[in-house]
Amino acid sequence: MIRLEGLQVQVGSFELRDINLQVPQGGYALIIGPTGSGKTTLLEAVAGNARLRAGRIYMHGVEVTALPPEQRGLGFVYQQYHLFPHLSVRENIAYGIRRQGRNGRGFRERVEELAGMLAITPLLDRPVRGLSGGEQQRVALARALAPKPSILLLDEPFAAVDPASRQVLRRELRELHQREGITTLQVTHDFDEALRLGDVVAVLAEGRVVQSGTPEQVFRYPNSAFVARFVGSGNVIAGVVERTEPDGPGRTFRGRFRGEHLTLDVVAEREGSIHAVIRPEDIVLSRTSHPDSARNHIEGMVARLERLGPITQVHLDVGRPLIASVTTASAEEMDLRSGMRVILAVKTTAILLV
């Protein structure tokens, strides 16, 4: 278990503030955020390599804020791997296995076991110079896991690996995580990775956690236009909401959203400046209009089609660009083609206001 309470870290002119995050025992958490949002600094702080200005770090319920890195019992895989160039692959992996274990048989077996799991047994007696990116990645992972850490920190572990190896490594990492039961905290700028790997995800922007939750929650209910855009929740439209029904007892009310050439009926919680988020799969396309009060109907034109296997993304022009996604089968049934005029129907309740 990792718990971060009110962390504040200063590195040069960059500041990480009010970081609160909890990763459950054996959980897999991802920190996502654009380049320069402070992700690596956050990992360094958890590892004990960055000095804290404020805040506390707990691991398995014990405060480790003042402990040096070597006493925190964690493994750290860096983005650039940083294998020890003067040691062989085997010596790199064995580096962190403590001395009392070095003489015993467990030491050799541990190295062989990890090498087997990560398919690098043939490399064991090679120098690290000349290894490919993917091979270095596996050695770095084996090295971090060898001392059986209870916590694993991963900094963009797949950034320097080709896409084919990335998929394999991702799967292996997930399996390793389950087998070894290690509480894992990974940093990435790729939300796709978070969706595939994470139990918990925290979005970092300019040194702050702007949203955290399960990947599904963050994706479906982004709490800001920034998060919605960053995780690719859907179309993000800036505008203003005004109330269209008199004050009622509930927290929500019917309103009208206006912005970027669009006027939409919405269910809102507050008036004023706001962003509307419309997920591509919540836009229903048809050739003719069937008006009803629960839906917005917008006229638009198909700009182009992008087939992604069973799903087709329809790029529309409604005075501003919008993206809808339909099954490829229904796209063909409707005979969608660019230049065609269509009616977009969006449920008032499907429009998320943030």
Place this chain on the structure above:
Amino acid sequence: MAAHSLGSRVVLAGLGACLVLFVVGPLLRLLFEASPAGLAQALRDPELRDSIVLTLFTATLATLLAALLGIPLAYLLARRAFPGRRIVQGLIDLPVVIPHPVAGIALLLFLGRRSAVGGTLANLGLEFVSHVPGIIAAMLFVSAPILVSGAREAFQTVDPQLERVARTLGDTAWSAFRRVTLPLAGRGILAGAILAWARSISEFGSIVILTYNPKVASIYIFDRFTAFGLKAAVPAAVILLLIALTVFILVRLLQPSEQR
């Protein structure tokens, strides 16, 4: 560089060859001046043998002292940003630009019996002027900058992130240094130490002022030359040249191939 015409290449090569010949020529001339018999004869002179032993001993001690005091400093200069780092760096390099007799006079004033430091040390039984410690002090003064800059550059070539990785793998700061940085910087530090050692062996200007007797090899040669002339100085000069060449080749072998 871009492609050059034949003419300009000949000019470039010619100019370079002049300088190379100017460096190699006198040394070859000196080497061929001494006959093996003459060298053997010279080595039978106990005074020359003593001076060579004294030179090797004092240079080794000066280098060990420079390493003990200089390697931690080199590490700090390479790795830590601290106030006044540039000033410390400049001060350490200062002896390189000071004429050696000037260094000798400065050391004489600082370590002589009449100075506070020299007087105190003399009362504790450590005499510098006209004693072996004076030779070591002069050697340390002129050679420490070489060792410190060599070690600093060696530390700078080692990725500091590697120590952080070692820390996460359970190493204390000291054992991360010992297991990662030191082995990776080791060759560079050793090369710096050998250069400092060679610099100590070749030192003359400051030692001649601080401690003329007992004589180190360079002073012995000077002494032979002024007292008995050129012929008497040659065999000892050749022996010192051979020692210097050995050191030079050692350093070249230690350097990574791309820097050779």
